[in-house]
Amino acid sequence: MHEHHTTAPLAVVTGGSEGLGLAIADAFAADGADLILVARNRDKLLAAAGELGRHGTAVRTVAADLSAPDAPARIAAQVADLTDRVDTLVNNVGTAHFASLADTTADAMNTMWHLNVQVPLLLSQQLLPALLNARGNIINISSYWAHKMVAGRSSAAYSATRGALNSLTRALANELGPQGVRVNAIAPGAVHTPTYERSYLAPMTAEQRTAHDRRIEDSYPLGRLGTAHDIAAAAAYLASAQWTTGAILAVDGGLTVR
Template sequence: MANGRLQKFKAVITGGSDGIGLAIATAFAREAAELWLIARDGEKLASAADELRASGATVHFTAADLTDPSAIQQVYAEITQSWDTVDVLVNNAGIARFTDFAEVSQDEIQAQVQLNLLTPFLLTQTLLPLLVKAQGNVINISSTSAHRLIPGRPASVYAMTKGGLNSLTKALALELGPVGVRVNAIAPGTINTPLTQKMIASFSEQRKAEYDEFVRQSFALGRLGEPEDVAKLAVHLASSDAKWMTGSVCLVDGGLSTN
């Protein structure tokens, strides 16, 4: 840990209390990064921080609802009390609602657009001086849903926000490259997170069997991804190993996009 690839890096991770965010935090800690986790549920966040500290990591955290734009200023104020640079910002926090297009409500649109697209924009903008000072980088967590939809799972708003996030990644990579900040995205397929497990647990036995068959047929590797599959790529993108990578949207989808 003392000689990790992210030694002396300061990393901010949104949605860091479980799932992909916690896996990225764990992988970053293993590579000796100092962490600042942000999530809405303060209790889960404190538990995640304790778990990471037990392994020797230095962890700060801020409980904040990032669907509220004013929370971004709260996050900035807390971070800048302790740090004057940020080496890595991972925009991972997100929300997915799979509602038939004709039934989507204005509130549902607003919540997903705010958290999945506007929050990464505004948080990156707010932390930009700290990123520039560190010559740091941004990793946006997108989704294969931006370009590859799953039959029977209506995702008009979610796909729209993740497509927008991919476009934002490329636009910022071009604009921020001259000031030394790299911007990349990771687009996972379906990952075996607590949310995915909860979704599958709600299925009828017949639906579970159909879903298992879909996974076997549609993912070239025949299984869902694990949070660690995303985290390992995040470490690479954050590190100097990827110093000539910017504007990339990297698929981690077990081959879903091949068909």
């Protein structure tokens, strides 16, 4: 029997260099976990590793573009060089293209299907021996768009991939539970990340911003957007919740109850 936690727990976080991934990695490191961060940009990775180093745990980085077909196998090979046990795998990388049905392209669909569904499945498959070794857990980052639609925003292709990720989470929880591996997902509401700021808020006029803020107050029972910390706290919970598997945890300020 593999002795558990003779060393610090180890978490692998994709998209770990900024936004939600970095916040999740930070919460894990604060709890004493060693980290392997996976992301495209080497400079952002090194900056993130420097920032997380203040917790005193080991932070290693793997620079890889997950949109490449062979990325999961190559990442797993690099992780295997660093460790033979993974306590938590966070499948955080994803992408969203919103388009009407008439304007949806096969390319956009394939890109989303690959990053949002295939990569979490293939990375889980590739890291399964290390997850089994640690009796670890997988956390998939999904979205409210799996089942909450918004008037005036067309999301069929994107919503389909999020629904698929939720189903994948439940099916893997069923399959891997008997081997001691838990599989859960977080479905965030809108979160104020650097990406949200850059692509959505920054271009707004003052009037648009006022309308946006009023819409948030109307849509969310808790009256605000999420923060990266809100999502990270949920990930820290799921990583340690020994009798929770197959859960799709809505962390969305109540958005999906309205």
